[in-house]
Amino acid sequence: MSQVSKLMNATADDIAEANNVTSSFTSVMGPAMLIPVRQPPQLPPLRYAASAGDGKSRSRRRGIIIGLGISGSLVALAAVCVAILAHRRYRKKASVRLGSRFVSPKLSWDKNQYGLERSNSFAHMIKGGDNKLLTGVSQFIDKPIIFVEEEIMKATTNLDERCRIGSSYYRAKLDGEVFAVKPAKGDLSAELRMMQMVNHANLIKLAGVSIGADGDYAFLVYELAEKGSLDKWLYQKPPSALPSSSCTVAATLSWVQRLSIALDVANGLxxxxxxxxxxxxxxxxxxxxxxxxxxLRAKISGFSLAKPATTDAAATSSDVFAFGLLLLELLSGRRAMEARIGSEIGMLWREIRAVLEAGDKREAKLMKWMDPALGSEYQVDAALSVAGMARACTEEDAARRPKMAEVVFSLSVLAQPLSVADAFEKLWQPSSEDNIRIAGSVAAR
Known part of the structure; x- marks a missing residue:
């Protein structure tokens, strides 16, 4: 009772008097009692137990908040992805504008003419290009590149002579890699077709192309052949047109190097x-x-005149004739045709016939005719064999010229150590027509 009276601000006597109770309150058990209150009671704050319904409500609110947060994050991530994709597409269009303006009709050809599907054409591959890398332009190129014309002009100092490599190429450092660039002239469709169809160690690799402001091709970009073109090594001694950084070899080609170059070219053909x-x-x-x-390994370039061979067996004989002239230039160090004193025109294929038909004097005449830069480092019998091979290749009757398979076989033997080559050196020495036929039959085997 004392606790109740304290809470209600009433005395125990007042409560007893109001309820007509005279006995002790501790023993009273019964109905509710009246409590007189003169001042507001001092009741403690109410305490409520958490109900099950309240817990479910709070869990629901927490789930809603978490869901909204995750949804917002996903929306933000999607927005970032869309922005990145749009930026990449913009850069692609800005860096390489590949439209009808850049696809020359000269690059279209039919399957009937070259045996190629139209879907493999260079023009088609450019349309499907990815940024600067046009994957699949040819079987020969892993990652063909579209180069900017201004970059090439800057890399070659506007085609400065100090950057020239050989007769038609310029040295250019592009994107940290050194290439040989060739100014585009005339119709390039044949050269680009060839690059689609060939893949050989002795053929130069096309790395990419450059397109000018007019939408036509400005440069062809090839792998770098550091020592330049062969003509600078044969006709100029030392090869002054080569860049100083690459001119660290002897001033002339040795006999072994010339044989190796001839074999490389023959393999390419x-x-x-x-x-x-x-x-x-x-x-x-x-x-x-x-x-x-x-x-000093040789690679064939310059495919502007390349074309498919016809069904005629002699269709490739023009290349054989040209290879014969190249052999004569390797032997003599002179051009196949050049002006001499007065109005005379020197023709090596005619001169070598006179040398080889000199009977017992042919060895002496050949040594006098050979490139004096070679000195005495070659064997006369080997030189006679190569000269006989060159004469056979330059026969006026195309049907009598050897096949390149025969030439490759013979040059491969001559390039072997002397102990192996000795038995074959005289195969191409044309002392008689029988020797030439024997050489051809041995090579065929």
Whole structure:
């Protein structure tokens, strides 16, 4: 009772008097009692137990808040992805504008003419290009690149002569890599077709192209052949046109190097004639179109006159004739045709016939005719064999010229150590027509 009276601000006597109770309150058990209150009671704050319904409500609110947060994050992430995609597409259009303006009709050809599906055309591949990398332009190129014309002009100091490599190429450092660039002239469709169809170690690799402001091709960009073109090594001693950074070899080509170059070119032609579908004719084999790598391996370039061979077996004979002239230039260090004193025109293929038909004096005449820069480092019998091979290649009757397979076989033997080559050196020495036929039959085996 004392606790109740304290809470209600009433005395125990007042409560007893109001309820007519005279006995002790501790023993009273019964109905409710009246409590007189003179001042507001001092009741403690009410305490409520948490109900199950309240817990569910709070959990529901928490779930809503978490869901809204996750949804907002996903929306923000999607917005970022859309922005990145739009930025990439903008950069693609800005860096390489690949539309009808950049696709020359000269690059369209039919399957009937070249045996190629239209879907493999260079123009089609450019339309489907990805940024600067146009994957699949040809079987030969892993990642063909569209270069900016201004970058090439800057890299070559506006085609400065100090950047020239050989007769037609310029040295250019693009994106940290050094290339050989060739100014585009005339119709490039044949050259680009060839790059689609060929893949050989002795053929130069096309790395990409450059498109000018007029939408036509400005440059072809090739792998770098550090030592330049063969003509600078044969006709100029030392090869002054080569950049100083790459001119660290002897001033002339040795006999072994010349044989190696001849074999490389022959292998490249053999591939074109017999291992492409359809067979191809290069059409412009000459010293300036033979490029030399750092280790003086030869690569054929200059495919502007290339074309498919016809069904005629002699269709590739023009390349064989040109290769014969190249052999003569390697032997003599002179051009196949050049002006002499007065109005005389020197023709090496005629001169070599006179040398080889000199009977017992042919060795002496050949040594006098050979490039004096070679000195005495070659064997006369080997030189006679190569000279006989060159004469056979330059026969006036195209049907009598050897196939490149025969030439490759013979040069491969001559390039072997002397103990192996000795037995074959005289195969191409044309002492009689029988020797030439024997050489051809041995090579065929």
């Amino acid at each position: 053999l591939y074109l004639h017999e291992h492409t579908q359809p067979s191809m004719v290069h059409g412009d084999i000459r010293a300036r179109n033979i490029l030399l790598t750092a280790d």
